[in-house]
Amino acid sequence: MATGYGRIARDGLWDNNGVLAMLLGMCPTMAMTTSATNGLGMGLATAVVMAASGGLVATFRGYITQEVRIPVYILIVAAMVTVVDLTMNAYMHDLYKVLGLFIPLIVSNCLPLARLESFASKEPVLPSLADGVFMGLGFTLALTAIGAVREILGAGTLFADASLLLGPAFSFMEVRVMPESMGTLMMILPPGGFLVTGFLVVGKRMIDVAGGKAIQMGGAHAV
Amino acid sequence: MMIETATTSAPYTHSAASVQKTMTTVILALVPATAFNLYLFGWPAVFLFAVTVGACAAMEGLALLISGRRLMPTLGDGSAVLTGWLLAMTLPPWAPWWTGVLGAVFAILLGKQIFGGLGQNLFNPAMVARVALLVSFPVAMTSWVAPHPLFWTGTPGFLDALAITFGGQIPDGYSAATALGLVKTGLSMGQTVSQSVGQLPDLMDMGLGLRAGSLGETSALLILGGGLFLIWKKVITWHVPAAMLGTLFVAATLGHLANPERFTDGAFQILSGAAFLGAFFIATDYVTSPVSKTGQLIFGFGVGLLTWIIRSFAGYPEGVAFAVLLMNSLTPIIDQYTRPRRFGRTRRGEPLAPQGDK
Amino acid sequence: MQEYLLLMVGAILVNNVILARFLGLCSFMGVTTRVDTAMGMGLATTFVITVSSMLNWAAQAYLLEPFGLGYLRTVVFILVIAGAVQFTEMTVRKVSPPLFQMLGIYLPLITTNCAVLGVALLLIEGRMSFIESTVFAFASSIGYSLVMVIFAGLRERLALAEIPRLFAGPPIGFITAGLLALAFMGFSGISTV
Amino acid sequence: MKLFAIRGGIHPEYRKELASDKAITALPMPQRLRILLHQHIGAPARLLVAAGERVLKGQMIAQGQGPVSAPAHAPTSGYIESVSEVTAPHASGLSQTAVVLVPDGKEEWAPLPTPLADPLTAEPQAIRDLVAQAGIVGMGGAAFPSVVKLHLGTQRKLEMLVLNGAECEPYLTCDDRVMREHPDEVIDGARIMAHALGAPLVIIGIEDNKPEALEAMTREAAAFPEVQVRPVPVQYPMGSERHLVQALTGRETPAAKLTADIGAVVHNVATAQAIHHAVRFGRPLIERVVTVSGRAVREPRNILAPIGAPVTALIDFCGGLVGVPARLVQGGPMMGQPLPSLDVPVIKGTSGILALNAEETGEAEPGPCIRCGTCVAICPCGLVPLEMAAFIRTDNLDGANNLGVTECLSCGSCSWACPSHIPLVQYFNYAKGMLKTKERDRAKHERTKTLTEAHRDRLERAAAAKAAAAAAKATTKGTPPAARQPRAEEPAEA
């Protein structure tokens, strides 16, 4: 499938974007995007896990039998998630407090597993690592975008609390776009997650169409 | 002589029915209640009504332009105006102008045109807008006023009204709670239903509309009249309204009998909130309700029951809008299971056993 | 009795797994093009969630908690779930090939259906008893199935509608789901679990 | 007498008053008649005459072939000018083989089959023979060879013959006029049919918007206890045989079965009249009553027209057209065929020629379905037109088939009522056509498979035979080699 790292990067970030094109990893996409900061944090944590587990699966793929492959992949993802969880708790505690709840849920995010099945189990270590990184970054991009839109429309801010996630140096990112009283609450409530994601997929399509590409109709599972 | 050939098959005669006529009839049925209520709530209500209806028509036109369709047959069918009209009738009459505009965006763009326009939408556009506004702006959407009829003393004049609708400030001293809101707040403060209901206008006044509420909420009797007109005109049938109001009444009565201090009675329930408007004008929306009569009975039953449940147990004071949307979501499934029995077949689709000789 | 009822109502309607807790969304978007498929997926998932929640409850109560192995929770849970799922998959493949063909690649993906792990984690967080947690898991998956079926019905109608091309497919699915979530917000406040 | 409700149905504007008071008048013999060889359901008739030949009135000019077919006769005496392709009175505008007859004005009768002296005691087969020879087909619209239906009593125990005098289509008054002017002939024909069918009872159902016809028929039937005349409510499509039987008897014909399976055979009143003529006088079906109506016709009338008369002649007889009509229709406005031009001949099934103006057709540009449910409520077959149409629009023919599109009568009620003017019936006609095409393709496919297998078997057998022959040759040396001559059925190659 992929030839060269440029292709992998393009696929992960845009063409085959996990959220906007493949419609995978929907749960954190909806649940963790009440603000741009949350989306960014969740995305980055997922990217780390995806890269590590992609590399590991590619390394061990010779030993994994068909019958037990899913449990093994999951075991690997779960182990990576736990390692990230423990490490962050111990050494990046402020960040952990923001993301803490979300991290265990990376385990059951479909995206890492889908990539392990379709990429890392067939490709060598380095491309698998790259695929993990770029798919993860693409995921981050999408989540941040969704979070940004929801946050702006819903609360009137952008990147609120970014300094908690990224450190005080990043407090310049925290912007108030409009007064809170104009916030459309629905956008940060559950319906907003679906609506904004839907519109962002349309946005991606418009860009693709402007770029002369055909509209992508299905998600990862459309046969 | 050549005559247009083989483009459309028979029949070559048609009933006089048209979409435009249907929508116009519904609007006509709403006129008395609307006029009376606009009088009751004065200029701010008039402004908001105009803004909402105008914005809905404008959004419809905008969507048609964007999608490159012709404006006329579609814009002229009256469905967008009707949506706007119904939406305006469920807003707090003195709500600021932007609720009408944003409501039009929710109703026409999000609720209708994204799905492909008239007939394609899954959810009732007016109720989508109403609920989206309620969820998004709980403050603005729950600020009610008592009736202040036009030209009475104490009623805001034209200029004051401009300030209310376009300045967004309801002056102190006007606000009042709706009947349902009062009971709900009462309950959450530990008052019993009878204590709260004691503070309410009596049922007669509720029927006439002399109380706080939206345009479509207050004068239940005029709404009823409009509804009966629609039934008479065969625009709607009795199934949805009867099933909905009946279920709501029965559920409320049973609850009231079981625990009068916790649940209001049946008459109160069907006369308050948007029950009548919902039963005759909203739950009956063709597009989003089942097509068969059995389906409509089930639909009405569902709306009635959910309305009572949401009003009695859930956080929001208003149940009809949510109940309608919830049942809208079940409509395709209801449709699938309530198809009529085909001629010569059993309900399950097998051919009938021959009867007759022997 | 009443508390179980409230627990169930809460799990099915108020804090619906899909629409309020955002769990299991990939299958929600993927396996809902037809009502019967959605029903099949709902059944399979209900089975997996209920069984694996019981097993996970046991694992928590008799292994992780007594020995202070809390950090292994995620790993152990997911292994139990993976086992339960793959066992179900093989059974379905054998017993009902048509169902297997319909559910296609989703059966293995039940493993990564967040709803399964999510419900298990919620049980532990809520410190529920065995009965409570079983009731909760079952009710949650009923809520899951309910919304799956409703959504599938809506999508069958969408398939017949003239959706503008830019919105056809996933976007209109998301928007419909958003409106469905909006409708379900009507239940908020019924019980506060 | 008790009547039973039928599901759905509509009440269109009937506009029968345009022609109902006009007595049946005979059309002056036109210059040319064009008699189609295929005026009925079933196999086309086989030509018996050639150009240049003279034929006599009532002479058979084409013979039915196969079990379901009907002959054609010369409506008058004259010369066969040619046998040529002419535009058929059919929506497709395709052409069909016709015998072009130039009348000689002599009206000279050919020898006719001997009529039955007392048909009511005759052998049923004798009646059926006469009906078959007379080329009678159902005059209620479907043009199904009547003799086939008269066989229904041989396998089944029938309880009644139902005579269909509903004439529920708007505008049409030909059956009404026949019943008013010739009630005796209709009732006699009905009794003959009942006898042939072995049905003890005749029920004549007439919509109660035809009081004169009811009165005349009731009066005439009084003499015969086994004949009942019953008014039925005005409700389109009361004339559909399954619905008429249901209204009269309360019995519902099971899907994929005939009304005969529940004891009733239905015939049209004009068919009864034609059978009366055939059996009592040996006369073939060579003319029929046609209602020419519509507001675009100057003077609507009921015309007794020879089969094969050009539609133009009928229109001219009515004083011509008023302006350009929006629609020209053969049959009723609900189920009729649009005519490609006025230059088509009258056939046995032509009950009406309508020229309708735009106001009458009420056609408008279709809009989207607003799911008003009207079509569901009125479909007399309990179908869901809106859903079927949506499936067909999205090319999901299987979906429409599952919902029963093939059971749709094409009665047009749904299209008539649809406020969005969706051409529902056309969707269904299209789907039915496509499904039939698919079925034909599938059958062909099966046939190809069988043929291929036969071919392969044959080759194998031939190869085996050759090998055997070679072996035999090896044993009986010296025999001269058989002349190898490939025959068509048996190519020598393996």
Add this chain to the structure above:
Amino acid sequence: MNKNSSLYHGLVLGAFCLGFGLLLAVTDALTAKDIAARAMEDRQNSLAAVIPDAIHDNNPVVDTILLDVAKDEGLTVYLAKKDGLVTGVAYEVSGIGYAGRIKLMLGVGADGRVLGVRALAHKETPGLGDKIEIKKGDWIERFTGLGLGNPPIEKWKVKKDGGQFDQFSGATITPRGVVGAIREGLVFFDARKQELTQPQPPQKVNEVR
């Protein structure tokens, strides 16, 4: 060994479990101490907001007693002591908000006045009910210094219910829940004042993991 035997699959999975189990165990061993320390800091930080530093010289996080209350697990009370005398206590209280339970940490001085309140956890609507967080506004600070007599108990309500505390515009349920929780907390303090301020010697030191 036969790649298709059950044992082989078992061993493969087992091997991976072994390997990753080891990895996790090691990670846990390495991080456990730090995590515990972080947890302690967290607890201290949250207590610091409701118990001013000035009034104690002990570590309230570890200086706790367990009161048996109607709830099954008992209520952990953190004690602030100066020179061995209890100067203040802190414990968790909760109220019903719009979307569920709101958990608060309430600090009460020995004199029965509120030392401070902080929201620990809640699910209120962002933009409406979340103004009870100190991050979103100082509303929660207004209780500091107040006690049951000041204002009188019947005024410990939101204004809408006839009390003296402001609700937020558009959200009454959340503040009602919070005010109610604090009121109940103070009533509890009154009722159990003896036990709280003169704790019995066998103090139960809560193990912090």
Add this chain to the structure above:
Amino acid sequence: MFLLLAVGSLTIIGVVLGGILGTAARLLAVKVDPLEADLQALLPGSQCGQCGYVGCAQAAKALAAGDAAATVCPPGGKATAEALAKRLGVSIDLSDHVERGPEYAAIDEELCIGCTRCLKECSVDGIFGATKQMHTILAESCHACGKCIPVCPTEAITMRPIPVTLGTWHWPKPATAH
């Protein structure tokens, strides 16, 4: 101690689980794939070779293996393609599938020299004739495989569209204009 317990318990879970799964995989394995047989039944069976495979059986094999698309069989047309796609559980877009309308082969009487070559090609025995005599094709049997065309030395055989008759005509799909 705890470390041992952790690693140990996890390993045991893993071994047991893997064992169960391995066993289940073997016990529950679905033996033969009935797909190929089903697919072959759906193909015309005329072994015409237009698909590029040696015959229908090979075409079915390729379909089952996923090497061929559902549209592989030209003579089968849209109907076969749909049936194959349904059996394979894939969705195909046939909207721009240009289908040659139904056709049949016909022999030009003037040109036919009666060489009998075409006759041998036809797998449905649709061609009749004898040596040196004019041959005819039975239109009802011909399934338009076209194999007879290239072998004809005088190019007497051409494909003709099967004409629409009153019996096969049907209403066109209404134009959707809104």
